[in-house]
Amino acid sequence: MESDKKDVVRVGSRKSELALIQTNFVIDSLKKVYPEKEFTIVSMTTQGDRILNVSLPKIGEKSLFTKDLEDALRNNSVDFVVHSLKDLPTTLPEGLSICAVFEREDPRDALVLREELKDYTLKTLPAGSVIGTSSLRRTAQLRGSYPHLSVVDVRGNLNTRLRKLDASTKEYSALLLANAGLQRMGWGNRVSRILPCSEIMYAVGQGALAVECRSDNEEILNMLAPFNHPETYCRVLAERSFLKTLGGGCSAPVGVSTKLKPLDSQFQLTICGAVWSMDGTTKIDDTLKQVLPHIKKTSKHKLSPTEDSDCKKLKKEENGTSNKEQVNPVEELNRRISEGRGNRNCVDTRSPEEIASLKECRIFCGLSENTNIPIGVIVSCDNLGRDLANSLISKGALEVMKVTQDYIRSSVATQKS
Secondary structure: OHHHHHOEEEEEEEOOHHHHHHHHHHHHHHHHHOOOOEEEEEEEOOHHHHOOOOOHHHHOOOOOOOHHHHHHHHOOOOOEEEEEHHHOOOOOOOOEEEEEEOOOOOOOEEEEEOHHHOOOOOOOOOOOOEEEOOOHHHHHHHHHHOOOOEEEOOOOOHHHHHHHHHOOOOOOOEEEEEHHHHHHOOOHHHOOEEOOOOOOOEOOOOOOEEEEEEOOOHHHHHHHHHHOOHHHHHHHHHHHHHHHHHOOOOOOOEEEEEEEEEEOOEEEEEEEEEEEOOOOOOEEEEEEEEEEOOOOOOOOOOOOOOOHHHHHHHHHHHOOOOOHHHOOHHHHHHHHHHHOOOOOOOOOOOOHHHHHHHHHHOEEOOEEOOOOOOHHHHHHHHHHHHHHHHHHHHOOHHHHHHHHHHHHHHHHHHHHO
């Protein structure tokens, strides 16, 4: 009986339909590599799910969608938890860490219009059209770029929000939602426009799934390690480092955009970040780039494939039959940095004390060290996000954020009194 119990992995998840779809996706991916294990879902509601009549920033609490799940982790009721990465704070409770981030889907926002308005854009919608969103980030950008629109808070899961949009009362003309969530729910047909980052910058970590576990649970850490997607990890680490340095979260309008592309024999990580005032009229932004050094082959490592097509591709590459001109840049990055596992010779700009500290904890903005990536690359991504935040801070970002946070605190105080 005891040996049977060891093969059962308890997975924590929110009860919403989207959360369960995401959790089942992770479980299905794991089953292909670990068919001998049994995965069971332990679902629960979170504080963010229970309080639906107050806007998220005004609830005045952190970890709205994660605390209940993390409590279950800490008391050993579950072995790991699946989250939307954007819901996770950049600093996690002691003893917990993100042991894997799965390959990111489209992180951009989507415009969902009422049927009779489907041919419109944000720019051409009639004056006074009501756009529903629960995000300060989206609200500020909409108010700054499209002052002719009325932005109104809308709460509830995706099903509830779409029902409100489709209601006969026509309270809302459109919704602004994460494209990844709509696609995972199979509602891609509801997307009227996918908004480019030049129009609406997305949230830190948006589009990526994160698996959180106890940082001392070696069995779970090892089980998830092959799924810790290198390209996604590099991008979201830079984003989370940016947000952590700013000290922001859902209580401030902060947006990002990241890109990782080949540059000769190296790769270039670009991150754009911005902070807005509540009305969107003030915007502080900057863009930084970091060239990641070519990773020399020191050992061979293959990410555990989750699809048959991936297995075939990996086999072709191993036999030397793949066409280099057809290699996907992301797959090429994954291959190179995976081959460089164990290479610790990349430039590290941190002090000896900081490096010594990292060797102790190996956690970066809540993310466990990705063993598929050389530590120098990880540190470079972390530094890039921090440098971008410091650039915005030098331009007055903290003052802009403080006005927003003071407004929210006063609103929370008024509600509680």
